[in-house]
Amino acid sequence: MHESNSMTENRKWDHIEICLKKEIESTVSNGLEDVKLIHNPLPEIDLEEIDTRVEFLGREFSLPVVISGMTGGNPRTKKINEVLARISEEFRIPMGLGSQRAAIENPELEDTYSIAREVAPNAFLIGNLGAVQLNEYTIDEIERAIEMIDANAMALHLNPLQEAIQPEGDTNFSGLSDKISEIAKEIRVPLIVKEVGSGIPMEVAETLERSGVSAIDVQGLGGTSWAAVEAERSDGVFKRIGEEFRDWGIKTSMSLIEVLHSAPKVEVIASGGIRRGSEIAKAIALGASAAGIALPILRAVVKGEEFLRMELEYLRKGLEITMFLTGSRNIEELRRAKLVLTGETREWLEWRGIKSWRR
Ligand SMILES: Cc1cc2nc3c(=O)[nH]c(=O)nc-3n(C[C@H](O)[C@H](O)[C@H](O)COP(=O)(O)O)c2cc1C
16 A cells, blocks of 8 residues: 555654553563573683674674664654764764655655764664565665665665554565565665564575675564554554564574574674663674664663663673673674573474574
8 A cells, every 4th residue: 555755754753652652562582581601700801801892794893782773754753863873973883774765755854864974974874774665666766765874784674564564554575585686786885684573584584695685684573563563553453463463473582593594694683672781792692793772772862862871881781791701802702602592492493403503
């Protein structure tokens, strides 16, 4: 179904308000509780010397954390993107913008995205569009999105669940892998493919690697649930369907391991329900290049810049302490940290026939 520009614009703000005010996370965990890092009471390092710098997508960052794509497209979101971008530059971490479709359709909204580049000339900014938009868009629109923020990378999101439970959703997902492959060949910045909270399985990761994408951002089950968000905006059948699918998907721990296993040449970002520094450490120890975080960042930024700084300091501290307690001086050493995999994640991998994935 085709919708008007102002519908896209209003929906953007609805989503933010719902995410701020309602319980919209999945009722199940992200699976990372099944990953036990082995405690080392004799780490032989000084907490003060721990180095969290990391390199991925061709750049060095001070922390293995990505601000996942969230917003833009409504005049009220401009301030959010402004603060996120300033902090992304200050902390030297990448920032994703929300879907730029609103500005492709209505250029008057471009400033709600381009403000990020204005205030953060050196930040690593990631553009964003829905993969399903490739039914209408060609490389020209993708290039416009890149130019709008002078993007360092471009993300295409896969959100079939969200589209299916939006009364106005775009639900024709046929033929999209070929289109993603064409974009990957023509685009001049790294292409990232991400989910939005239901995860990516190994079969799709294999297809994406063959398509030539540079990175996969798993965005697994265990955090923000778009089915829950859409249930809050609907009534009748769509509300009930949104509730039914609230916990649909592949948990972050499982999706991360599946993607690492089947797409060994792409960089992998772990995301979906990551809320703590110790979880970032677990994701890195499993093999992720970095961890992506959305909802807690949104909830902090609307309270003010200081709250966002505090949230990132909290994540940094948790990561550093986990590195200390596993005897990992730097991110390379954390990648080799000893771990035990238990519970549902272990069962899942056995069933899926995955025995090795670490790089
Ligand atoms: C308010 C809000 C808006 C979002 N908008 C987008 C978007 O436009 N494009 C996108 O790819 N993902 C979008 N996401 C999804 C996030 O990037 C992420 O995949 C998801 O929230 C799971 O991460 P979390 O559990 O840390 O929140 C949005 C998330 C939130 C909370």
